[in-house]
Structure formats: C-alpha cells, structure tokens
Amino acid sequence: MTLANTGAGRRTLEVQPWAEFPVNQGALCRKGWTSGGLTGHRERLTTPLLRDRATGEFRSVGWDDALDVVAGTLAAIREEHGADALAVFGGGGLTNEKSYQLGKFARVALGTSQIDYNGRWCMSSAASAANRAFGVDRGLPFPLADVEQAEVVVLVGSNLAETMPPAARHLDRCRENGGEVVVIDPRRTSTADRADLVVQPVPGTDLALALGVLHLVISGGHVDESYVAERTSGWEAVRDHVAAWWPERVERVTGISVPELHALADLMTSHRRVMVLTARGAEQHAQGSDTVLAWINVCLALGLPGREHAGWGCLTGQGNGQGGREHGQKSDQLPGYRMIDDPAARQHVAGVWGVEADSLPGKGRSAYELLEALGTPEGPKALLVHGSNIVVSAPNATHVAERLEALDLLVVCDLVLSETAAMADVVLPVTQWAEETGTMTNLEGRVILRRQARRAPSGVRSDLDVIAGLAERLGSPVPFSTDPETIFAELGRASSGGKADYAGITYERIETELGVFWPCPTPEHPGTPRLFADAFATSDGRARFLDVEHRGPAEPCDGEFPVHLTTGRVLAQYQSGAQTRRIRELPDGGAFIEMHPLLAARIGVADGMRVTISTRRGELTAPARVATTIRPDTVFVPFHWLGVNRLTHDALDPASRMPEFKVCAARVEAA
Amino acid sequence: MRPLGGRSATPRERLVVVGHGMAATRFVEQLVAGGYPGHVTVIGEEPVPAYNRILLSAVLEGTHDASAIRLRSPEWYAEHGVELRLGTRVLTVDREHGDVMLVDGTCVPFDRLVLATGAIPTLPPIRGLVRPDGSLHPRVHAFRSLADCERLLAVLPVDAARAVVIGGGLLGLQVARALSVRGVATEVVEGGDTVLSRQVTPAAGTILARSLTQLGTTVYTGARATKLIDHPEEGGPIGVQLDNGFVLDADLIVLTAGGRPSVALARGAGLQVRRGIVVDEHLASPTDPRIHAIGDCAQHAGQVTGFVPPAWEQAVVLAQRLCGADLDYRGSRNVARLRATDLEVAVLGDPVAEPGEIVEVSNPVAGKHSRLVVRDGVIVAAALVGDLSRVGLITQAYDRGTVLGVREPGDLLLPETAAPLAPLPDDAEVCACAGVTAGAVRACGSLAEAQERTRATTGCGGCTQVCSRLVGEVPVREPREPREPREVVSPVRS
Known part of the structure; x- marks a missing residue:
C-alpha cells in the first residue's frame, strides 16, 4: 500500500x-x-515517562533527563553486576536497521550477551529446521506468487485467509489454475473454506501426521530415488524409522482416519509441483522444529525442494519476522545470519563495527529463558524492550510478569502505554511505521523499503535515536548513526559473505526493482528469488534428512484437564493488540472460547454464555463461541488480549527454544 | 550418536534379548534412546533384520512395498553398540549359570534376560495338513513371517486362482481381502458362528461377513475344515473337506487360525507359565526377577494380548525401568484395526465382554454397525464396523478416558447435520477483510460499486461469490463442485 x-x-x-x-x-x-488510525490518537505517547519511586506514578520528563536516568542506571548496574546484568528484548516488527542497530548496541555499547526477541516465539522452529535441513533459513525459498503455479499446496497450521488475507488470493488463483489446496488445522478456518481437502488433527500431532504421510510415500513406491541419492543425505535412517508409523498407528495418535491420511498422501504423491507451507500451528510447539523437519523430510523424499513451483516454505508471522532474525537480535547470531560462536563471523563483524573480535560477547539466553532469568541472582537486572508487548504475548504470562517486577530497571519503547509499558520504570515514546524510513524483509526474503510519509508528533523519537543517545551516554567505543540509509549500508557490509547477504542492496535498487531478494552479494547481482535450484546451502550442497520422532505435547490431557487448548489470531487484531485494539474501526470483541457443540453440550453452555477455561497456570472467563468447525476435544482462544497467555505452557523446543503456545491441557466449565 | 555403555568402573550389565520382533525392536530402540549403559545382545530366529510384521498383509495386498517395512538395519544396531545375532535360535535358558545356549552350542551369558519370543501359529486339527515328515502340505501356507509372505507372493497370481483361508479373525480377513485384491477367488472358513467373534458382537460380525461377500469373498461360518483331499492329477486343486460335508476346491490354503504364546524356553527354564510367561508390574518373572517377558509371549494380570500397542507399551516401560526410571506397567488400552481395502473395522478394548451401558447404531442395509460401551460417561470399549468417520475422535476419547456428556456417546455415532442455509441478515458480516455487512453490499447497485464504496471482496477475495449474489449479479466463478472421490490408484504390482 x-x-x-x-x-x-x-x-x-x-x-x-x-x-x-x-x-x-x-x-x-x-x-x-485502518493502519493510519493511530495518527493523532489520544493514547499516543508524546513524552518520556518516568515512574516516581515514591508514588509509583508516571511523570513526564524531557528526553535528556529520561536518557540520562536510563544510561546512569544501566551503567551503575553494569558496574556492580557486570554487562550481562543488562538485557535487551527486541521485536519482529522492527525495521532491519533497528534490528541491526539493537544487536550492535547490545554487544558493543552494553557489552551484553543477553539479547533476544519475540520472533523466537514466531518463526524460530521453522528457522531452526531450515538451517539444519537446507543450511539456510529464508521463510519462502521462492516468491509467494509461485503458489499460483503449484498443483498441490499443503498448508500445515496456517490460517492464511485470516492472518494474511491478501495472500489467500494466490491460493484462489492456484485453484483457478486447477491446483488443489490442503489445509491441516484442528479448526476448519476460513482458509479451510477454500481448500479441497481439510485435515483436522489433534493439536500437537502434526509431526506424527508427517511421519504417516512419509510412510505412505515410501510404501507406495513414490520416493524420488535419484533426487534422494544425488541431492540429500541421511535418508536410510529416516526411511527405516517411518516403517514404524503405519497408517493405523498414525490414526490413533492424530485422530486422522486412515482414509483421510491416504487421501492426503495420494494428493501429494500424484502431482509433481507440490508445496508444503508450514506456519505457527505446526511450529509453536515444544517439538515444533522437529515437526517442520518431518514435513521437510516428506518434501525431500518427493524430490520437491529446488523444483520449480514446489518445495517447502514457512509463512512468516510478523511484518519483519524474516529480517528481524537476520541481523543480530537473536541471542546466538550476528548480522548476515552469522553465528556468534563462529570465529570468522566474529572477526568479520567486529571489523565492520571497528571493535576487537574478542570484545564481542558470546551466546546469550533465548527469549523465554531470558525472561525467566530476569531479576534472579544470576540473571539480568535491567531490561530494554523495543517493539514487543511481553506481558500479553509471552507464554505462562503470570510468571513472566513476576519476573519483570523483579527487575531493577525496565525500559519500554512503544507508541502507546501497552500492558508491558505500564509496568516500566521508564517509557520512551517512539515513532510509528509511517513516521520513519527503513527496510523490512518479507516472508519471501524480499527486502522492501518503507519511506517516511509524515513527520512524527513532537516529543516522539525513533528507536534509532534512543539507541544512539544511550550509546553515547554509556561511553560506547564507537558512535551509532541515526540515519536509516547509513545504517543500511553498514548492515550490508556486516552481512557481506554471510548467509543473508545484503551487500549489493541499496535503497535505490529496492525502489526501482520493487524489492530485492537476498542473497545479493554485489551491486551487479540480480538478487535470488529462488533458492536451491542447483545446490543447498550446506557444506556439501546436499539437503539433510533428519530422523525425528513424535514426542507429543508437553502437557497431555488427563482427567482433570481433559481438552486441548490452542491459541491463534482473529482477522481484525494483530499480535498483542497494542495497536489494533486502539483503532476504532477494528472490532474488539475481546477474547472468546471457541468450542464444538458436543463439548458445549457436555458442560451445559450455549453460544455466547460465559465460560471459564483453566489450565495448571491460570484461568480466564470469556463468552463461548460454539462452532462445528473445531475438533470436539479442542478449544481455541485468540491471543490478542491480556490473560490468554496466562493459560499457555512454557515448555520449550530443545532446538529452537520455541514455547509450546499451540497446545496444553485445559478444563472448561460454565462460569 | 554414541554407542551404548559408559566408562563406568562397575562391570557393564549384560542384557540378552531373545526374539527380534516388534516388541524386541521397540525395546532396544528405547534402551538406545534412554542411554542404557549395559551391553545388549539381540538373538533373532529369522535371518532378516527387524521388520514391521503387522504390515505383512499390506505387502500381500500390494498396498505396501516389501522394502518399506524394515524397521532397523543391521548398521543401526552396530552404530549403537548393540550385538545382533540373526538366523539362530536359543535352545535353553540356564538360570543357574546365567546363560542361554544357541542351536550351534555356543552360550551367551546374561545378567538380565528379556524374553520377547512372540507367538507361534496354531495348526488347526485338519487331516493331511502336516505330512509324515512333519512339513506342511506344499499347498498350505502359514502367515506369520516375512518368509511366509514371500513364499505366498511367489505362487501368486499365476499358480493360484482359488484360495481358502482358514480362520475368520482379523488376520484371516486381511489375508482374504489381500488375496481377493490380488485377483484370487478366496473363501474364508471360520469355525465360530460369526467372523471376528472375539472382537465384535454377532450382529456386527454378520454385517461384516455380508460386506465381505459383496466384495467377492464367500464366508463359511460355523464350519470347520477337517481334511485335505489331494487331487488325483499333479498340479490340480486340492479339496478342503468341511465338517458340514462340503468340499472346497483350492489351489492354496492359508492358515490364520490364531497363535499361542511361545513359552517353551520359559517353561524349560522353570519360570512360571500359564497361557503366557507370567510377569508382574515390573514385567519381571515372579520366579526370577532377572528375567523379563514382553509382547505376545507375556501374561500380565491374567492377560495375553497378541497386539502391537500393548507390546510396545511394555517395551517402553521395561526399557525406561532399565534406564533408571521408576514406573510400572499397569496394562494397556488396545485399539485393533483391520487393514484391508474397502473393509473398515476398528475395535477398541473388548466390546464383547467389557461391562457397561451399550450405545449402538446399526444399519445392516448400509453395512454399518457401531457399538460403544460406556461406563460412568467414559467409553471403555467400542467396535466400529463399516463407518469410521468418527474413529479418530472416539479413539481419542477412549485413550484419554474422557468423561462425556449424557447425549454425547449417541451423538458421536450419528452423522453431523449441516444447518440449513438461511438468507443473510443485513447485519451479518460478509467481508471480514474490510468489515462489510450484507446490508451494506445489498445497498450497492453492482459488485463494482460495492468494491468501490465498501472495499468488500478486495482483501482475500473469499466473499466475491456471496457479494455478487447480494447485488444480484451472477458470480464470476461458480463454487467448485465437490470433487469426485479420488480414484485410488491401485498400487498392486504385477
């Protein structure tokens, strides 16, 4: 737009x-x-707020005073407890320039290893899986419009039509071209309304479903043997393992009947251009990265990745979910998708930054582990939050709020007084998207540019100004620019030679070419819309089959908590709702508890009646929304409102450190 | 992955597993996963590495490639430091010396022994079945091992136009269906009054037998084969004499009339044996706690199961115990499924004998019969014949012991009814992307006007048809007809 x-x-x-x-x-x-709706909004913050220790109330202060207080406190805490007592929490909505600058700020100006971001709760499982299987993590290894040319598109845990509605047009065009769409989701969503086959597994069993599909791929003789031999490694162990996942066993675990499983496998094996797209439904689990790997195994066995209009991809969840994870916001990464424990990567990035490689800290804690450590004897004592509303979006949120309260200093940069900002010691009012220039990298790995369209309200500054101001006060060894284009050029140099190589991309190229796909190592390079045609990004150019096993949800249902709780979005709201809940034109009906009529009858409620849902961590009361479109053993609650994530489970994926947002055991009763 | 066994100072426990079927394989996998520190030796009678035995009928039917059922390769065992001895048999277990003796006379010492010897097929009392030298009649096939399956496949389809399957249990019906799909005219002889008499009620069995007949397989119930009659001509059919006087001509005969736990080793070692090898909640023999039994050969709490799911649960419990976990085996919920094209049966628990209230829906005309046994709101057993549309849900409720509402068991057995289509009220939202109501679209003169004024249809595009109708235009594109059920491409290879 x-x-x-x-x-x-x-x-x-x-x-x-x-x-x-x-x-x-x-x-x-x-x-x-309605995205312009926050312009001039009365709740827009236009002055820094400082909490008065005596009264507990906020008072407005000038920028210099606010930054002096923050920097002074940070310095004192660092003096007493060391640099790792300072922590930074970023967001997948920040521009590339901000993400990059935040990572550099943490490592250079603060000297801390303790930085991570909310993207850890979004695409990290897909990222981890793609890195392990293909040697690179780019959400889609092809342009989104390729969907239209596919013969079969399998959406695993995606409600595209509500979470990114315009993208659903590509699905429609795919079907107009004769393609077939499969939706795998415990709920028959509006995305499923435009599908040819809908498969509704028990939450937390997508992995077993993939093992079952692979079993049928093999038993039906549909493996692309020459592709497997020439382009992959690790096949034998995977092949033997899935012999134990025969259809009837899969049926018992997933709740998907054998004929349905056959229908799915038949569809995938009888076409050449097959695409599997995973999203949060498959990924936000304690076995999320293995789930993605299991679907990648299916794709590799069928010889799909690298084939035109086919393969595996991940549908990104946040505006800059892709770019946000490439430039150093992640606890284990440096710009260009380099790993922070790789000596060559440290050398290169330190060179660009003008500091010694030895001065860079090592790996820090992942997002949830970082929050859990806050205010503990070994953990950080101060936290800077940019572009995230933690107390609404973190799992097991009651516990997380307690950790935030235990901090010596909480600084939140936001547009409005979000639930997290309301807990802060210092709140810094920052620019909204239309008030700043910056790049983002979309789900296709396409770097796009957003030019400033209007001036920020007076009193509001960019996160880039906050970072530069704090760096200067903290005596950073190198200065921090506040000009996005200058920062982008530096980002390009820092990413040069890395997996996500932006070195050849300029603002000018982005504008004339309608975005540039990374890797783009030189100004002459055309960018890379499609990956893997000839080789994968692994050391030997082969994709990896990884033998993964279904472990099931961290918290299985039992007599006390007999139903599965799963969470997700509704169309009119976004993430923690800090912005969308404040836009008048967007309906804000609050949270609801979606359940099947069978379950509603069991607990004696009708549509609209108040229901209390409880888990081992908390409870919430909201109206029932009775619908035949959800599995009768599952309830769904949208996560945009405070309280929903007090219910969710904080078990983490061992590889990606993704929390188990998408399934836990719950009980529902009439309120 | 690291091989089993650490560098501890204490001598490593020597663990010997006798048997190399489904239970033993699962057990060893779990030992590896749990980091069991001892030295493991697996002794298997069959010469091939572990395979998924329950898919043999699918291989016979042709829906499964025989190469797709191998569970673990010999390399896998080597990689994880497990010693694998195939194609040999244990003759005796010497508890005093703590070793087992193989047929070639070698002895393998053990500190701990796991018997996973499975079951052996029972030979029905049919005269002429076994020849004087002890071998089976050349036209008669057992169906237990991969070798049996390959031998049977080798005589199909050219040599066999007619087959008789002895036994109308789960395996018998699967084999009969498989042969029939392969183009062999097949008849089933079952001594009981109905097929699947141990799993389903007579009413369900009768419906199932009729479905089988409609699929081209004749079922003779209440009839026993008593004698094989050789044809005077070499290569001609043989006759199967039934106790009711009929003689069925057949080119081959397959025995599927059940099995019994293989307990000879245990009995020889002086362990307590009833129908199976008796084990306690630690899956250990009460006679000798160093010796365990899992799978089809074991008898726990008076039960011998003969199915994979309980065998696997036993394997997991025992392996985790040996890896240091403190947990007991408390019995299993079993789900048995018939694996055969066009024959749909699921049996949860014991729907014939389990006490409880019965909720049943039967439609013999459509070949459907469903039975739930409900106790205190919980499904404690079920049989679903001919209609598996709710099998996933019912199995979940059964496995989790979900307490259902009063009407729920009945509702689970009835098809979901779609609500009738009503005209959209003016305040119904038709375009979620732009937040537009039906009334707002109706107020427009054309789709183009609606798009211009309300932005309806311009987001995801999903409401285009509804909006077209609301403004009185013919939809640009008709909704797609529900697709014909996909023709299942028969993967049978000739």
Whole structure:
C-alpha cells in the first residue's frame, strides 16, 4: 500500500492500494486499511515517562533527563553486576536497521550477551529446521506468487485467509489454475473454506501426521530415488524409522482416519509441483522444529525442494519476522545470519563495527529463558524492550510478569502505554511505521523499503535515536548513526559473505526493482528469488534428512484437564493488540472460547454464555463461541488480549527454544 | 550418536534379548534412546533384520512395498553398540549359570534376560495338513513371517486362482481381502458362528461377513475344515473337506487360525507359565526377577494380548525401568484395526465382554454397525464396523478416558447435520477483510460499486461469490463442485 496526501490544507494521509506491488497486488485487509488510525490518537505517547519511586506514578520528563536516568542506571548496574546484568528484548516488527542497530548496541555499547526477541516465539522452529535441513533459513525459498503455479499446496497450521488475507488470493488463483489446496488445522478456518481437502488433527500431532504421510510415500513406491541419492543425505535412517508409523498407528495418535491420511498422501504423491507451507500451528510447539523437519523430510523424499513451483516454505508471522532474525537480535547470531560462536563471523563483524573480535560477547539466553532469568541472582537486572508487548504475548504470562517486577530497571519503547509499558520504570515514546524510513524483509526474503510519509508528533523519537543517545551516554567505543540509509549500508557490509547477504542492496535498487531478494552479494547481482535450484546451502550442497520422532505435547490431557487448548489470531487484531485494539474501526470483541457443540453440550453452555477455561497456570472467563468447525476435544482462544497467555505452557523446543503456545491441557466449565 | 555403555568402573550389565520382533525392536530402540549403559545382545530366529510384521498383509495386498517395512538395519544396531545375532535360535535358558545356549552350542551369558519370543501359529486339527515328515502340505501356507509372505507372493497370481483361508479373525480377513485384491477367488472358513467373534458382537460380525461377500469373498461360518483331499492329477486343486460335508476346491490354503504364546524356553527354564510367561508390574518373572517377558509371549494380570500397542507399551516401560526410571506397567488400552481395502473395522478394548451401558447404531442395509460401551460417561470399549468417520475422535476419547456428556456417546455415532442455509441478515458480516455487512453490499447497485464504496471482496477475495449474489449479479466463478472421490490408484504390482 501507499499513503497519499489527500488533505487540502492539513496533512492528512490516506491508505491507498499499490496494485503494482507483486506480493499482494494492492489487496489489503481491514488492518491495512485502518493502519493510519493511530495518527493523532489520544493514547499516543508524546513524552518520556518516568515512574516516581515514591508514588509509583508516571511523570513526564524531557528526553535528556529520561536518557540520562536510563544510561546512569544501566551503567551503575553494569558496574556492580557486570554487562550481562543488562538485557535487551527486541521485536519482529522492527525495521532491519533497528534490528541491526539493537544487536550492535547490545554487544558493543552494553557489552551484553543477553539479547533476544519475540520472533523466537514466531518463526524460530521453522528457522531452526531450515538451517539444519537446507543450511539456510529464508521463510519462502521462492516468491509467494509461485503458489499460483503449484498443483498441490499443503498448508500445515496456517490460517492464511485470516492472518494474511491478501495472500489467500494466490491460493484462489492456484485453484483457478486447477491446483488443489490442503489445509491441516484442528479448526476448519476460513482458509479451510477454500481448500479441497481439510485435515483436522489433534493439536500437537502434526509431526506424527508427517511421519504417516512419509510412510505412505515410501510404501507406495513414490520416493524420488535419484533426487534422494544425488541431492540429500541421511535418508536410510529416516526411511527405516517411518516403517514404524503405519497408517493405523498414525490414526490413533492424530485422530486422522486412515482414509483421510491416504487421501492426503495420494494428493501429494500424484502431482509433481507440490508445496508444503508450514506456519505457527505446526511450529509453536515444544517439538515444533522437529515437526517442520518431518514435513521437510516428506518434501525431500518427493524430490520437491529446488523444483520449480514446489518445495517447502514457512509463512512468516510478523511484518519483519524474516529480517528481524537476520541481523543480530537473536541471542546466538550476528548480522548476515552469522553465528556468534563462529570465529570468522566474529572477526568479520567486529571489523565492520571497528571493535576487537574478542570484545564481542558470546551466546546469550533465548527469549523465554531470558525472561525467566530476569531479576534472579544470576540473571539480568535491567531490561530494554523495543517493539514487543511481553506481558500479553509471552507464554505462562503470570510468571513472566513476576519476573519483570523483579527487575531493577525496565525500559519500554512503544507508541502507546501497552500492558508491558505500564509496568516500566521508564517509557520512551517512539515513532510509528509511517513516521520513519527503513527496510523490512518479507516472508519471501524480499527486502522492501518503507519511506517516511509524515513527520512524527513532537516529543516522539525513533528507536534509532534512543539507541544512539544511550550509546553515547554509556561511553560506547564507537558512535551509532541515526540515519536509516547509513545504517543500511553498514548492515550490508556486516552481512557481506554471510548467509543473508545484503551487500549489493541499496535503497535505490529496492525502489526501482520493487524489492530485492537476498542473497545479493554485489551491486551487479540480480538478487535470488529462488533458492536451491542447483545446490543447498550446506557444506556439501546436499539437503539433510533428519530422523525425528513424535514426542507429543508437553502437557497431555488427563482427567482433570481433559481438552486441548490452542491459541491463534482473529482477522481484525494483530499480535498483542497494542495497536489494533486502539483503532476504532477494528472490532474488539475481546477474547472468546471457541468450542464444538458436543463439548458445549457436555458442560451445559450455549453460544455466547460465559465460560471459564483453566489450565495448571491460570484461568480466564470469556463468552463461548460454539462452532462445528473445531475438533470436539479442542478449544481455541485468540491471543490478542491480556490473560490468554496466562493459560499457555512454557515448555520449550530443545532446538529452537520455541514455547509450546499451540497446545496444553485445559478444563472448561460454565462460569 | 554414541554407542551404548559408559566408562563406568562397575562391570557393564549384560542384557540378552531373545526374539527380534516388534516388541524386541521397540525395546532396544528405547534402551538406545534412554542411554542404557549395559551391553545388549539381540538373538533373532529369522535371518532378516527387524521388520514391521503387522504390515505383512499390506505387502500381500500390494498396498505396501516389501522394502518399506524394515524397521532397523543391521548398521543401526552396530552404530549403537548393540550385538545382533540373526538366523539362530536359543535352545535353553540356564538360570543357574546365567546363560542361554544357541542351536550351534555356543552360550551367551546374561545378567538380565528379556524374553520377547512372540507367538507361534496354531495348526488347526485338519487331516493331511502336516505330512509324515512333519512339513506342511506344499499347498498350505502359514502367515506369520516375512518368509511366509514371500513364499505366498511367489505362487501368486499365476499358480493360484482359488484360495481358502482358514480362520475368520482379523488376520484371516486381511489375508482374504489381500488375496481377493490380488485377483484370487478366496473363501474364508471360520469355525465360530460369526467372523471376528472375539472382537465384535454377532450382529456386527454378520454385517461384516455380508460386506465381505459383496466384495467377492464367500464366508463359511460355523464350519470347520477337517481334511485335505489331494487331487488325483499333479498340479490340480486340492479339496478342503468341511465338517458340514462340503468340499472346497483350492489351489492354496492359508492358515490364520490364531497363535499361542511361545513359552517353551520359559517353561524349560522353570519360570512360571500359564497361557503366557507370567510377569508382574515390573514385567519381571515372579520366579526370577532377572528375567523379563514382553509382547505376545507375556501374561500380565491374567492377560495375553497378541497386539502391537500393548507390546510396545511394555517395551517402553521395561526399557525406561532399565534406564533408571521408576514406573510400572499397569496394562494397556488396545485399539485393533483391520487393514484391508474397502473393509473398515476398528475395535477398541473388548466390546464383547467389557461391562457397561451399550450405545449402538446399526444399519445392516448400509453395512454399518457401531457399538460403544460406556461406563460412568467414559467409553471403555467400542467396535466400529463399516463407518469410521468418527474413529479418530472416539479413539481419542477412549485413550484419554474422557468423561462425556449424557447425549454425547449417541451423538458421536450419528452423522453431523449441516444447518440449513438461511438468507443473510443485513447485519451479518460478509467481508471480514474490510468489515462489510450484507446490508451494506445489498445497498450497492453492482459488485463494482460495492468494491468501490465498501472495499468488500478486495482483501482475500473469499466473499466475491456471496457479494455478487447480494447485488444480484451472477458470480464470476461458480463454487467448485465437490470433487469426485479420488480414484485410488491401485498400487498392486504385477
């Protein structure tokens, strides 16, 4: 979309579709149409807030005072407890420039290893799986529009039509072209309404389903043997293992009947251009990365990755979910998707930053582990939060709120007084998307540019200014720029030679080429819309089959908590709702508890009646939404509202450190 | 992965596993996963590495490639430091010396012994079945091992136009269906009054037998084969004489009339044996706690199961115990499924004998029969014949012991009814992307106007048809017809 100046005298901006842009071709959902709605919003923060220790109330202060207080406290804590007592929590909504600058700020100005971001709770399982299987993590290894040319598109745990509605048009076009769409989800969502085959497994069993599909791929003789021999390694162990996942066993675990499983496998084995796209439903589990690997195994056995209009991809969840994880916000990574424990990577990045490689800290804690450590004797004492509303979006949120309260200093940068900002010692008002320039990298690995469209309200600064101001006060060995284009050029140099190589990308190229796909190592390089045609990004160029086993949910249902709870989004809201809940045109009905009529009858409630849902961690009361579209043994609650994540489980994936957002054991009763 | 066994100062426990079937394989996998520190030796009678025995009928039917049922390769065992001895048999267990003797006279010492010897097929009392030298009649096939399956496949389809399957249990029906799919005219002889008499009620068995007949397989119930009659001509069919006087001509005969736990070793070693090798909640013999039994050969709490799921649960419990966990085996919930094209049966627990209230839906005309046994709101057993549309859900409720509502068991057996389509009220939201109601679209003169004024249809595009109808236009594209059921491409290889 674009913003057009339509006001006669005053500068008023209106959202307009941008039909030339190839990803959505101008289509928008109501969140896009109303995204200008926070302009001049009365809840918009326009001055730094400092909590008065005596009264506990916020008072407005000037920027210099606020930054002095923050820097002074950070320095004192660092003096007493060491640099790792300072922590940074970023977000997948920040621009590449901010993500990059935040990672550099943590390592250089603060000197801490303790930085991670909310993307850990979003795409990390897919990222971990893709890195292990293909040697690189780019959400989609092909442009989104390739979906239209696929013969079969399998969506595993994606509600595309509600979470990224314009993208659903590609599905429709795929079907117009004769393609078939499969949706795998415990709920028959509006995405499932446009599917040819809907498969509704028990939450937390997508992995077993994939093992079952692979079993049928093998038993039916559909393995692409030459592809497996020439382009992969590790096949034998996987092949032998899935012999133990015959259809009837899969049926018992997943709740998917044998004929349904056959229908799914038949569809996938009888076409050449097959695409498997995973999303949060498959990934937000304590076995999320293994689940993704299991589906990648299916794709590799069928010889799909690298084939035109086929293969595996991940549907990114946040605006800059992809770019946000490439430039150093992650506890174990440096810019360019380099690993922080790789000596060559440290040398290169330190060189660009103008510091000694030895001065860079090592690996820090992952997002949830970082939050859990806050205020503990070994853990950080101060936390800076950029672009995240932790107390709404973290799992087991009651516990997380307690950890935030145990901090000596909590600083939150936000547009509005979010639930997390309301707990802070210092709140810094920052720019909204239209008020700043910066790049983002979308789900296709396409780097796009968002130009500033209007001036920020007075009193509001960019996160880049906050970072530079703090760095200076903390005596950073190197200065921090506040100009996005300068930072982007530095990011390009830092990423040069890395997996996500931006070295050849400039603002100018992005604008003329409607985005540039990484890797793009030189100004002459055309960018890389499609990966894997000839080789994978592993050391030997082969993709890896990894033998994964179904472990099931961390918290199985039992007599006390007999139903599965799963969470997700609704169309009109986004993430923690800090912005969308404040936009008048977006309906905000609050949380609801979706359940099947069979379950509603069991507990004696009807549509709209109040229901209390409880787990071992907390409870929530909300109206029932009775629908035949959900599995009768499962309830769904959207996560945009405070309280929902007090219910969710904090078991972590061993590889990706993703919490188990998508399944836990719950009990429902009439309130 | 590291090989089993650490560098501890104490001598490593020597663990010997007798048997190399489903239970033993699962057991060894779990030992490896749990980091069991001892030295493991597996002794298997069959010469091939572990395979998935329960898929043999699928291999016979042709839906499964024979190469796709191997569970673990010899390399896998070597990689994990497990000693694998195939194609040999244990003759005796010497508890006093703590070793087992193999047929070639070698002795393998053990500190701990796991018997996973499985079951052996019972030979029905049919005259002429076994020849004077003790071998089976050349036209008669057992169906227990991969070798049996390969031998049977080798005589199909050219040599066999007609087959008689002795036994109308789960395996018998699977084999009969498999042969029939392979183009062999097949008849089933079952001594009981109905097929699957141990799993389902007579009413369900009768419905199932009729479905089988409709699929081209004749079922003779209440009839026993008593004698084989050789044809005077070489290569001609043989006759199967039934106790009711009929003689069925057949080119081959397959025995599937059940099995019994293989207990000879245990009995020889002086362990307590009833129908199976008796084990306690630690899956250990009460006679000798160093000796365990799992799978089809074991008898726990008076039960011998003969199915893979309980065998695997026993394997997991025992392996985890040996890896240091403190847990007991408390019995299993079993789900048995018939694996055969066009024949749908699921049996949960024991729906014939389990006490409880019965909820049943029967439609013999459509070949469907469903029975739930419910106690205190919990499904404690079930049989589903001919209609598996809710099998996933019912199995979940059974496995988790979910307490259901009063009407729920009945509702689970009835098909979901779709709500009738009502005209959309004006305040119904039709376009979620732009937040547009039906009334707002109706107020427009054309789809183009609706798009311009309300932005309906311009997001995900999913409401285009509804909006077209609301403004009185013919939809651009008709909703797709529900697809024909996909023709199942028969993977049978000739």
